[in-house]
Amino acid sequence: MFRPLSIFIGSRYTRAKRRNHFISFISLTSMIGLSLGVLAMIMVLSVMNGFQREMSNRILGMVPHAVIAGDGQPVADWQTLAEKLEGHSGVLGAAPITQLEGMLSFKGSMQPIEIKGIDPGAEERVSILGSKMIAGKIGDLRPGESGVILGLMTARRFGLKLGDNLTLIVPELSDAPGGITPKMQRLNVVGVFKVGAELDGSLAMIHRADAARILRWQPDQVEGVRVRLADLYRAPEVAAELAAELGSGYRAEDWSLTQGSLFSAMKMEKTMIGLLLLLIVAVAAFNIIATLIMVVADKRADIAILRTLGMTPRQIMAIFMVQGSIIGLTGTLIGTVLGVLGALNVSALVSWLEKVTGQHIFSSDVYFISTLPSELRLEDVLLVTMAALVLSFLATLYPAWRAAQTQPAEALRYE
Known part of the structure; x- marks a missing residue:
């Protein structure tokens, strides 16, 4: 099956075992961090949707x-x-x-x-x-x-x-x-x-x-x-x-005259928490920058050889953009799947924790609700997923540009 050379080499770099295990570790932590950030955003937004639904049904039902x-x-x-x-x-x-x-x-x-x-x-x-x-x-x-x-x-x-x-x-x-x-x-x-x-x-x-x-x-x-x-x-x-x-x-x-401020505050709270959690995703996504910079330094000789064989700076840049994008895509997809599963089962998870620990996390004597509600919305999942993918892609641009600027003679001087 035909694949562009940049995609072939970029995916090969991702699959290959690196000589520098520290780079592999940083790459793995970037992927895990991105997955956890996406997981947290989807679950928290779903729980806040559930709280808003419960408050709407109870208050606006009365x-x-x-x-x-x-x-x-x-x-x-x-x-x-x-x-x-x-x-x-x-x-x-x-x-x-x-x-x-x-x-x-x-x-x-x-x-x-x-x-x-x-x-x-x-x-x-x-x-x-x-x-x-x-x-x-x-x-x-x-x-x-x-x-x-x-x-x-x-x-x-x-x-x-x-x-x-x-x-x-x-x-x-x-x-x-x-x-x-x-x-x-x-x-x-x-x-x-x-x-x-x-x-x-x-x-x-x-x-x-x-x-x-x-x-x-x-x-x-x-x-x-x-x-x-x-x-x-x-x-x-x-x-x-x-x-x-x-x-x-x-x-x-x-009802907006008497209860509108409450629901406006809930909407504002969801927006602010979403932005704060997005910072976690951004930190994990931009760890890809550190990973790719170290990969570029490790592959300077390979880059120089590819340049001497006729590859253009744009193709070199595409190699590392593909590699970083694969890391971001994998982390985002894993986080999305786990986040969706977690949002659909968060109430059962809380009930299980209460049964195991013997403690009521949401006691009806203290809180208005005795369970943790969750409402998974497709638009939230798509928004979180797209935000993580965009941030991951942006994180690949600078290291890929640095790789494209590598001069073959300079890179091979001490090889």
Whole structure:
């Protein structure tokens, strides 16, 4: 089979046993370092993707993707509004919602809380609350009974159990000198949920009719209708479209206003960690420079002979570019294969380590998640692989250029 001379000699130099074992050792460590760098990048990026997926599913499964609310006035006929919204192609479900902020008080202890007034029958169309209940059920919220569903962190902080009573304090506009007076409402714990995020300590649910009573509205009035979207990352765009279709008198809010900073921080963190890990790959790739420089010094006589036989400087340069590229390609492919296998099995690996050591690496009592999530994405694998190959190729240029500059007479003078 025909092969260009430069490729033939370059691949032969790579396979041949060198007289200088130190050069072989440096070449091997460069390959291993490159493989480990690629392996680390793929696994870490996959784990960060898994964390982002878990946080998205848990947090955005509880908070509204978007809310279409009355512009300064409560919504009375929310059923009709929900039907209109569900007719939009990007909306998967709609349910009424009323949002309050206040303080919970129990035996002298207090904490801020975000209260959502919901309709138990319609809530399953827009949230994952039903699947996250660890005590009680959504149907236990009944109008007029002042029931409340709390997060697990809030229940633990106050030492609450089903049937306990606590006080909700909300601000209310009044004619008092300060303009605001506290309004107190007794609540009865009828359920506890666990999402596995900060919402477990900052969110509570009551019936929409009880929320209307606290705000002195009619029992059927709500703040607006929350919708669950097919593509939650298009929430600002879709929410604006929905409000525009309904006309004046409605305003739109979406999750990016309340949770956007969290997911922006997660995206920034992934980018920065990716850049830091890329430096590891770069260090391993540029070790190829040291390897090739020593190979060039070791092969000066061979280079001189090849030049006298008629090889051009460009062909000499190609020989060592091929040799360095083979080292980079081999290391990158090994790292990619191991990284993909590691990313697909990292959860099982952590479980095995916990079983062997008897220690819980991700204890549910300390962390929001008890397993190490991983989501392998093709674009991440391709990006890491291409970056490693490009850096490896760039590392071959200078040593190959130095080899091409070798003068035959000078190299053979002392041979």
